[in-house]
Amino acid sequence: MMYFAYEIGRAALKPVRMLAKAQSNLLQHPQNPLSLMPGARSVASAYGVFGDLTRRYSKPAFNLPTTLCDGKEVAVHETIVKRKPFAQLKHFKRDVARPDDPKLLIIAPLSGHFASLLRGTVEAMLPEHDVYITDWRDACLVPLSEGDFGLDDYIDYIIDFISHIGPNTHVLAVCQPVVAALAATAIMAEDGHPSAPRSLALMSGPIDARIDPTAPCKLATKHKLSWFKTNLVHPVPAPYPGALRMVYPGFLQLAGFVNMNLDRHVDAYRGLFRSIRDNETDKVNRHRDFYDEYLAVMDLPAPYYLDTIQRVFQEFALARGCFTYRGRTVNPAAIRSTALMTIEGEKDDISSPGQTQAAHDLCINVPQIRRLHHLQSGVGHYGVFNGSQWRESIAPKLRSFIRAA
The missing domain is CATH 3.40.50.1820 (Alpha/Beta hydrolase fold, catalytic domain)
Structure with a gap:
């Protein structure tokens, strides 16, 4: 049920994310008069960070030509x-x-x-x-x-x-x-x-x-195996090819990864906000290169x-x-x-x-x-x-x- 609810939530956010991306691009476009307004780049940056935090990260390529x-x-x-x-x-x-x-x-x-x-x-x-x-x-x-x-x-x-x-x-x-x-x-x-x-x-x-x-x-020894089976194992929902297969979902794993160093990740996204706002393209690219890999998870x-x-x-x-x-x-x-x-x-x-x-x-x-x-x-x-x-x-x-x- 948790996996199904997660997929429903992601689907519901998709149009909001698309709108946020469009607004971010619009507010940063040099020919848009609104981009010259005070605070416009901060708003555009906030939209950009929202898009990064809510999009689905696909399997990365090795890219070693x-x-x-x-x-x-x-x-x-x-x-x-x-x-x-x-x-x-x-x-x-x-x-x-x-x-x-x-x-x-x-x-x-x-x-x-x-x-x-x-x-x-x-x-x-x-x-x-x-x-x-x-x-x-x-x-x-x-x-x-x-x-x-x-x-x-x-x-x-x-x-x-x-x-x-x-x-x-x-x-x-x-x-x-x-x-x-x-x-x-x-x-x-x-x-x-x-x-x-x-x-x-x-x-x-x-x-x-x-x-x-x-x-x-310590987490593994703190709980019995039945706790992991009850709380962390869920069936894959349709329409995935593996529908009904019991898995430890990637999004739960990612939550565990992030919580281990939550302050570090919060600081990283604060930095992304500032970099987008200040048009620091290299810093934005470095952040996204890392998190494109880090946030791509599998079941x-x-x-x-x-x-x-x-x-x-x-x-x-x-x-x-x-x-x-x-x-x-x-x-x-x-x-x-x-x-x-x-x-x-x-x-x-x-x-x-x-x-x-x-x-x-x-x-x-x-x-x-x-x-x-x-x-x-x-x-x-x-x-x-x-x-x-x-x-x-x-x-x-x-x-x-x-x-x-």
Whole structure:
């Protein structure tokens, strides 16, 4: 019912938003005499902010048409090399194919935002790697006939994608998928899979969410699983292709994201108001570039969401040695030949320092010479995989680690 009411509210606001946009454009038009009136630009700015706050944000594009190889600009083409109901494997194919460049699979989080949130991650790795990424689908677009999708299915997808890319694949899991990526690697190692990852880099994720629990971790342990199922899981309304599928809606996730740093977002939109009023085009564009990505969210399949809450954040199953996959216990100690790197941010308020590093305590048979842990000072969660610190400090270490592996 909540999802349906939300859609009705958005539909009701659409004509108001269109009128506000028209008024904003009119009051800023240089040939309109009203634009010269005192306060006209402030009113136009208010209309503009209202439009930004109420519009629907669609799935962003990666928009990475070129990269640099050996100092030369080369074209990059996004191709889908494998399609599955809840995800597709995307390949950033460069015009210059260098056989000695490592194959890198980036596992994007299925936690509300689209895979394009890792645009900066992909961009930094493209010059020296043959890059693939998991491009998860919005659950409201997946028909019920495709079945359910839980945490075990997520692990299946990872194994399938790694197998498709082939032997000597390097894997980078960012945030939420670190548990599934480590489990998949352990399963492939134990089974003697020929495409078991050459290296595994785990970045800012909850391998052991008991360590210095953050606000999301505390929320998960504060309530029983039934509370999440009752309050946060809703059926997709018509006319979406996934109508009646039970999901954790994107708009509820976004409300949680925003409430974690509400003051920061309020200040950002105050700044947008001033920038529109003062005709500061560059600042307006920077704000909108960020929020076009941040406010674009997707629905999560309910079984996957509830599995993650229960097994990762309530039972801490992997850290306690009792994580199971399709009825079998996952054994990280089976990992021997895969190099292991963990990366954390000093000011991470989603996965605090120590939660990801815990992977080293589980993978006891990875030789010490093939391990690396990096704690980046002065960065929060987002800054670990995007921004200047990622480009200048973290990415070079990750590239060197992959080459050494």
